[in-house]
Amino acid sequence: QVQLVESGGGLVQTGGSLRLSCAASGRTFSTLSMGWFRQVTGKEREFVAGISRSGGSSYYADSVKGRFTISRDNAKNMVYLQMNTLKPEDTAVYYCAARLNVYISTSSNAYDYWGQGTQVTVSS
Numbered sequence: 001q002v003q004l005v006e007s008g009g010g011l012v013q014t015g016g017s018l019r020l021s022c023a024a025s026g027r028t029f030s031t032l033s034m035g036w037f038r039q040v041t042g043k044e045r046e047f048v049a050g051i052s053r054s055g056g057s058s059y060y061a062d063s064v065k066g067r068f069t070i071s072r073d074n075a076k077n078m079v080y081l082q083m084n085t086l087k088p089e090d091t092a093v094y095y096c097a098a099r100l101n102v103y104i105s106t107s108s109n110a111y112d113y114w115g116q117g118t119q120v121t122v123s124s
Contacts, residue, residue: 002026002113004096009118012086016122020081022096022115029077030054033099036070036081037108038092038120045095049081050104059104064090086122093117 008020024032035050049070051058058070069082079096097111105111 002032002098004098004113004115006094006096006115006118009094009120011121011123014087014122014124016086017082017084018086018120020083020094020096020118020120022079022081024077024079024096024098029072030074031100033101033104034070034072034079035097035099035104035106035111036079037095037097037111038090039095039117040092045108046092047106047108048094050106051079052104053102057104059106061106083120086120088122088124091120091122093119 003025005023012018036048037045038048039045047061049060051070051072055072067085072079095117096115098113099111
């Protein structure tokens with residue numbers, strides 16, 4: 001089992017920044033590919049960013065490319081999402097997810113473990 005706990009969400013103005021953190025426990029962290037997803041009420045969960053087990057590869061949704069950066073610290077069992085130049089359309093609950101596979105996936109069905117989510121609200 002893997003436990004994931006997100007933190008760092010909040011209210012920010014358009015153009016502002018937030019850094020989300022996800023703490024993992026329960027399994028050797030370096031065996032997990034990690035992802036961030038987001039969900040707005042009434043809509044499907046949407047892929048935001050993913051990072052490989054080593055941190056050497058990452059992948060982003062087109063909507064956040066150039067504004068968001070995913071990173072990880074395997075020594076601390078942490079994954080981060082730095083979000084810059086935030087827009088109102090970035091408002092959502094953000095989820096951290098872990099996958100027992102070497103490859104990054106953009107599909108929520110490919111992830112084995114999920115955190116409880118953290119709310120990000122961007123005001124216009």
